[in-house]
Amino acid sequence: MLNLDKSDLRLFLLVAAALVLAPFILNPFPEGSNLAQFNAGYPDLMQRLVIFGIFAIGFNILFGLTGYLSFGHAAFLGVGSYAAIWMMKLLTMNVIPAIVVSIIVAGIFAALVGFISLRRSGIYFSILTLAFAQMSYSLAYSVLTPITGGETGLQPKINDPRILDAPLLDGATPTAGLFGIDMRASWQLSVGDWLFTFNFGYYFAAVVMLIAFYVSMRIFRSPFGMMLRAVKTNQNRLNYTGVNTRPYTLTAFIISGMYAGLAGGLLVAMDTQVGADRMFWTASGEVVLMTILGGAGTLIGPVLGAGFIKYMENVVSKINETVLHQWFYWLPDGLEDFVVSVIYPFVGKGWHLTLGLMFMAVVIFLPGGLMEGLRRLTQGRKKKADEKTGGAVATPAE
Amino acid sequence: MGILEVQNVNKRFGGLQALRDVNLSIAQGSLHAIIGPNGAGKSTLLNCFVGRLIPDTGSVTFDGSSLIGLKPHEINQAGVTRVFQTPEIFGDLSLLENVMIPAFAKRDGAYKPSMWSPLQGEREIREQAEEALASVNLADKRHQTANSQSRGNKRRLELAMGLVQKPKLLLLDEPTAGMARADTNATIDLLKEISATGITMVVIEHDMHVVFSLAQKITVLAQGSPIVEDLPENIKGNPKVQEAYLGGAHL
Numbered sequence: 132m133l134n135l136d137k138s139d140l141r142l143f144l145l146v147a148a149a150l151v152l153a154p155f156i157l158n159p160f161p162e163g164s165n166l167a168q169f170n171a172g173y174p175d176l177m178q179r180l181v182i183f184g185i186f187a188i189g190f191n192i193l194f195g196l197t198g199y200l201s202f203g204h205a206a207f208l209g210v211g212s213y214a215a216i217w218m219m220k221l222l223t224m225n226v227i228p229a230i231v232v233s234i235i236v237a238g239i240f241a242a243l244v245g246f247i248s249l250r251r252s253g254i255y256f257s258i259l260t261l262a263f264a265q266m267s268y269s270l271a272y273s274v275l276t277p278i279t280g281g282e283t284g285l286q287p288k289i290n291d292p293r294i295l296d297a298p299l300l301d302g303a304t305p306t307a308g309l310f311g312i313d314m315r316a317s318w319q320l321s322v323g324d325w326l327f328t329f330n331f332g333y334y335f336a337a338v339v340m341l342i343a344f345y346v347s348m349r350i351f352r353s354p355f356g357m358m359l360r361a362v363k364t365n366q367n368r369l370n371y372t373g374v375n376t377r378p379y380t381l382t383a384f385i386i387s388g389m390y391a392g393l394a395g396g397l398l399v400a401m402d403t404q405v406g407a408d409r410m411f412w413t414a415s416g417e418v419v420l421m422t423i424l425g426g427a428g429t430l431i432g433p434v435l436g437a438g439f440i441k442y443m444e445n446v447v448s449k450i451n452e453t454v455l456h457q458w459f460y461w462l463p464d465g466l467e468d469f470v471v472s473v474i475y476p477f478v479g480k481g482w483h484l485t486l487g488l489m490f491m492a493v494v495i496f497l498p499g500g501l502m503e504g505l506r507r508l509t510q511g512r513k514k515k516a517d518e519k520t521g522g523a524v525a526t527p528a529e
Numbered sequence: 530m531g532i533l534e535v536q537n538v539n540k541r542f543g544g545l546q547a548l549r550d551v552n553l554s555i556a557q558g559s560l561h562a563i564i565g566p567n568g569a570g571k572s573t574l575l576n577c578f579v580g581r582l583i584p585d586t587g588s589v590t591f592d593g594s595s596l597i598g599l600k601p602h603e604i605n606q607a608g609v610t611r612v613f614q615t616p617e618i619f620g621d622l623s624l625l626e627n628v629m630i631p632a633f634a635k636r637d638g639a640y641k642p643s644m645w646s647p648l649q650g651e652r653e654i655r656e657q658a659e660e661a662l663a664s665v666n667l668a669d670k671r672h673q674t675a676n677s678q679s680r681g682n683k684r685r686l687e688l689a690m691g692l693v694q695k696p697k698l699l700l701l702d703e704p705t706a707g708m709a710r711a712d713t714n715a716t717i718d719l720l721k722e723i724s725a726t727g728i729t730m731v732v733i734e735h736d737m738h739v740v741f742s743l744a745q746k747i748t749v750l751a752q753g754s755p756i757v758e759d760l761p762e763n764i765k766g767n768p769k770v771q772e773a774y775l776g777g778a779h780l
Contacts, residue, residue: 134647354633354651355644361619361630368617371579372690373605373634382642 139348142431146344150337153177154327161324165457168449174317174330175401176445180438181333181340182397187421187433188340188347189390193383194419195428196356198363202257202415203244203264207388209271209410211237211395213278216285216405223295224287224305226314226335226400230393237392238385245384249377252366264415271407284406307403309335314400332401339397340434343390348430350386359383363428391418420486424493426500435501443486450478532557532729533578533698538587540573540753547573548584549753555698555731560724562732562740562761565750566773571733572614574750575702578731579611580604592697602639608697612690612704614733616683620676624667627675628658628689635694661693662686664719680707688716692723699723701732705739717742741765749773 132140149156158172171177190204211233218229248259271279279285287293287305299305307314314332321327350356358379361369369376399405408414417440425436455471455478462470477485497503531554540548548570555561563571576582577589580601589596596604605611610631619627632654637643662668665685670678675686684707691699704720705713713736720743724730734740740747741761748758751773757764764770 136649349647350644352647352649353644354646354648355642357622357626357630357648358633360622364619364621365617368613368619369630370601371605371611371617372631373602373610373639373694374630375600375602375639378640379642
């Protein structure tokens with residue numbers, strides 16, 4: 132089915148099921164309980180999880196397969212976002228043209244950047260891509276203000292031309308939608324103390340991610356994917372084998388740029404706004420972290436990494452001192468203050484510290500990322516089943 | 530006129546004249562060995578054939594067209610395949626994939642991004658690769674990764690990667706170095722079989738046993754220039770060769 136082999140098909144169906152059931156899976160705690168803030172099943176976060184999943188899937192096609200580490204992929208995300216917002220300003224608030232154009236524009240920009248950057252490999256390639264991204268960021272803030280809106284960014288306004296849409300009534304705000312269905316439309320299901328939200332925008336993004344994931348699977352399992360893996364292992368030898376490696380790497384670069392553009396377009400489809408900070412180098416670094424954390428070169432690892440980081444960013448960062456005191460109210464006063472002051476630097480605004488420590492632990496103990504952890508877990512269990520003595524079972528530092 | 534014509538090739542690295550007025554003609558279909566003491570310029574010469582080095586002067590003509598200035602992949606696409614001395618393989622890939630890559634390059638040219646067809650559907654390429662692996666006795670290891678192999682197996686994998694392309698000219702840089710004696714003999718037999726199919730071969734080799742069991746013609750290189758080119762039986766007794774190559778000892 133779908134031209135995938137058995138284990139790939141299983142993975143694909145698993146991802147599809149997880150995406151459909153995400154509003155339940157991400158909302159395990161009842162409303163109003165102490166743990167409710169660990170719930171991630173609200174539309175805004177779920178949208179981000181899948182959109183950055185797409186970004187990481189695309190980045191993985193370049194970095195995971197060819198080993199070329201781009202430090203400028205946020206530029207393509209940003210360019211895609213700007214393209215999408217202009218489609219919303221000029222054409223229609225329907226998200227389809229916005230997303231299609233964001234992919235195309237990001238692809239063209241990636242072709243330009245890749246053509247130049249791929250003349251070098253290793254650290255020089257990384258620096259070139261970083262330079263391009265920072266140039267784009269600076270330009271968006273300064274010279275290109277008429278196109279990018281500079282510091283204020285861009286939003287669809289009521290008096291934009293939007294030649295395909297009927298004019299809006301006075302006082303109405305333009306909202307993004309798909310053939311009349313509002314991206315923000317949500318339906319809520321309440322079961323006992325639990326509240327589950329089903330958001331149209333999320334499901335739209337989830338379908339797009341599923342398609343994007345399927346395409347990346349096909350690329351991974353194709354002769355093209357094998358050539359890219361050969362580039363990673365021994366690019367020089369590949370040339371002597373009669374393969375011209377430059378166009379292969381450029382194609383991979385453009386594809387991953389298009390994925391980034393798609394993610395940028397989807398971000399705009401969800402929140403209909405864009406600012407230049409989307410292209411800042413930390414955003415480029417973030418997708419590198421996501422991919423490595425999840426497992427570069429694995430199919431689903433980058434999505435896990437993206438989900439993990441976005442979850443941390445949105446959930447751990449919300450834990451503040453008051454919340455900590457609530458958790459540890461049962462401790463004697465002095466001890467309570469002590470525990471809270473120890474944990475405090477790692478949560479709230481300090482969530483980057485937790486992330487950094489986890490990243491270090493993963494890189495040191497699980498060079499293959501979270502996926503390697505999962506693999507070791509399942510293999511360890513198999514081993515245990517085989518020989519009941521147990522023996523040396525690797526315990527991942529998760 | 531041979532299939533590979535080398536005329537007046539000079540190559541200098543700083544103060545070292547690595548190649549000095551090399552003239553060489555490799556006849557179509559022959560199995561030609563290039564021997565010489567360490568530092569004689571054998572590998573430098575080979576590197577000039579495949580585009581890794583560009584000669585300072587002179588010409589290298591293959592099948593009527595110049596190879597000078599062509600990129601490595603263009604030279605391969607023209608029909609010249611090189612088997613490396615130190616195994617240059619794709620370590621993370623399986624043996625089968627290692628051999629499928631040159632097979633793809635041969636069939637599809639230097640660039641064909643077939644992203645949508647599953648690798649498993651490529652029966653024809655797979656069969657070619659399996660056949661090449663079987664010819665070097667690696668068929669049963671085809672799903673193992675290349676890095677996990679012994680040095681001897683890596684050498685044989687290198688050979689399979691060259692053979693699968695069925696090139697017009699196969700350049701072999703010490704094809705049996707690092708192999709056990711039994712494997713060496715098997716490789717000699719294999720190379721003889723391939724030579725019989727009409728593929729032109731140039732072999733660089735240290736092992737005299739290999740050279741004299743294989744070569745139809747031998748060129749002796751010393752200090753960057755060819756000093757003798759002759760049939761193997763005449764090389765053995767040539768005093769110039771013994772002087773340059775063996776310091777006067779008898780073969």
